[in-house]
Amino acid sequence: MKIHFIIAALISGLYSQAQEVSNDSLKPKELKEIIVIGKKVPLAEKQSKTLSSIDEYLQKSIKIGMIKRGAYAWEPIINSMPTERTLITIDGMRIFGACTDKMDPITSYVEVSNLSEATICSGQEGACYGSTIGGSVDLKRNQNKFDQQKWDISLNSGFESNNRQKIIGTSVTYADSLLYFDTDFMYRNAGDYKAGNDKEVLFSQFKKINFSGTSGLKLAANQLLEASVIYDKATNVGYPALPMDVSLAEALITSLKWQYVPKNSMVKDWETKVYFNTITHKMDDTHRPNVPIHMDMPGWSKTFGYYSKAKAVLGQHHFLANLNAFYNQSKAEMTMYPQNPNEAPMFMYTWPDVRTFYQGIFIEDDYVFNCHSGIKFTAAAGQHSNKVASEFGLESLQIFYPEMKAQKNRFLKSLAINYHLDKPRFSYGFGLGYGERAPSVSEGYGFYLYNSFDNFDQVGNPNLKNEKSLEGNAFIELKNDKASLKLSSSYFHINDYIIAKPNATLVPMTLGANGVKVYTAVSYAVIWNAGLTTTYKLTPELKWNAQLLYTYGKDAQDVNLPFISPLSYTAGLAFRKNSYSAELTLQGNATQTRYSPSYGEDRTPDYAVINLGVGYNFKWNPCSVGLRVGVENALDTYYTTYSDWNNIPRMGRNFYADIIFKL
């Protein structure tokens, strides 16, 4: 099709920065990693593939991997830990996916064009908005400012050759001194993608629309009231790695925020938000051939919550306190239709209307010794309860746990301490942390959830203990004007590590399944990772960067944990001069030898792919135009990675072109 677009240029900018906020002498150093996705204005200038999915942005972080079940809605894993052990929030809001098969991670309900950055915290540093083991990602939306009266209108459009993905979006923002609003609309429509060697991956299509709106009103010189809404609707989403697709994934995410920035006060910033979100998710097998038994599997998740967060400075102490709570309802059903139409449908609750209530407090004190060193304490505590609201669902689970009560209460704690020293040419830091988490709805209350990866039905266990993690982390960084080298490492010793284990006495429900696994806890598991990041400025315009990551994960019986990355590496050359940018990257994994057969993994061969992208910004009155074109997997390598569900092959060669017109 639009091949002439692609041939047009061979420059690039696959350029998302893992940028750490610069430390001025009085501010505490941010240890967390912030991936800047791009403010509205700099979006066009900074990024190369401006309209890529948020997943593609996130996985550039050394801490984040992606479990892929198709072309869409990848599940982020932080420090090799999946959704249950992580905390993903949108502007501090807790949102829970409505799919029992994790086909709708929170990241699938926002669009990259809504967002300004993703704040990634490793381990207990991420406990600000709730309990976590692996870490957290807070997706921050664009925030406008009160300003002189101004309209910004832009039109985004993109095309990807491999799956003929068509992208069109608009962005309209307005600001004056008392009011602002920000709207963003995005539409994507993609067909099946082709793996390397032109092999079509059936059922990998998707279609989605996303609308995001934010509006702020200045109540007083230092007070802001902001309302926001996200509406996201994906239809006809194929999941080639799973036996079912998704006919509908729909989210409505709303919030109202009040922010107060006192002057001449110890309290610097006080922000309170109430929010509500509702998600409907419907799986669909009607397009699949040879379905032995047709089934409907809808799921719903509703969450109410609030947080009230204040920052204060007292001498050398920088305090942050966050009082937060949420109430979530998770419900999912399965109805199977026998081939004999006269037979009654078979119905069960796969999530028995579980109500989760959490009320917690998080406190942080960043104590700055002097201009280049400090120590940070964080502590969190929360009351967590689950209640099975459906009598039907409770009685179903009592088949397995006759003594089970409808409600279960837990108390969750977290504690961390970090020291850092930061000098112009040398910095290091280290920390210790302890955290706990409650089992997820699936782990505690799932009822015959089929896992197509290990081919087992999984049954939850309401008697699970809290999972407890003891972690240590350290980094050391050397840098000068031209080069930098950073070595960082995290170690997690997780007690009562929750994982599903086969129970030979149980008969699986799903046709052809190997058996039934029941969630249980192994005495402990260990996850360790070490990463090396280097940059080198060859010339002022040309920068070389490389990342190397080693990960290790085993349980107490020396069994490999699932989704542990083999040695992985990225290397890139980025060029930037005036309006031109270009980037060449090489990304690959070594052979996965420490795979975990009991969780359905097998040996994944090594691979390497090459991506190339170029960008050019120019003025085309009255518009400013940002053009990005490139090719991913340029050599059309046929490959799969350790985190591809059921070894589905990844996308083959893909040419893309993104264009942004800005008025």
Added chain:
Amino acid sequence: MKRIYNIMATAATALLLSLTSCSSSSDSPVVDELANISKFQEMTNDTHVIELYSHLGGLQQGYNEISIRIKDKTTGNYIKNASVTWQPLMHMNMMTHACPYSEVEKVTPSGTLYEGYIVFQMAQNATEYWDLQINYTIDGTDYTAKDVIDVPASTDRRVNSFTGTDGVKYIVAYAEPHHPKVAVNDIIVGIFKMQDMMHFPVADGYSLEIDPRMPSMGNHGSPNNVAATQTAPGELYIGKMSLTMTGYWKINLKLISPEGTVLKGESITDTVTESSLYFDFEF
């Protein structure tokens, strides 16, 4: 005799537990005796009208709990002090035979209902039918009433009648739950021996293994089922039946003798997908 009382007690308790959870509270003077049951037939003689009730509002092949009331034709009052027996009889083309049935007992001392169970091991057909004779004594005077009753075939398999490997003829009937749930259900079963054409006493000391399966869904089973056993001779058998979802279930059974030998039924394996002894239902 004592056995029959025990059966009665069990059946009545089970019925009460499943039907009227509030009836045990002694301070509630007004109990609706007819809650959860409906009248399906009246028999009359010169003096009385006998009303027949069941939870279904009818009878069917298999186990049936039947309640009766006796109304005095002249006064219109219900008789509370009768002693009642009954005799169901199948009139086949070549012969007649009875079936397993319990004594008939007052449900509550002050109430008007008399109750028992009858297990119709076969259904009526165009030329063969059941009738029921009710004999009762009021203040030393004997009365009787008799009528044909309607016993259609059940859509579910609720009763099995077979010859065990020990050469004895048995009847195994499903009694409860009336309305199975997705839960661990208390399953109540009657197991009877055929002594002769007219006598079918409760078989004591056996055990009935249960293996619920869904043939439409890969014949998957359910966990934590418990074989039905008696708590005392003469009683119905009680076990645990786990049903993990709604739909069509086949409850595969194995009848085990007091000595531990399998009298009827097979274990379910990959090749043996159903037992020759089973119940089934849909909910």
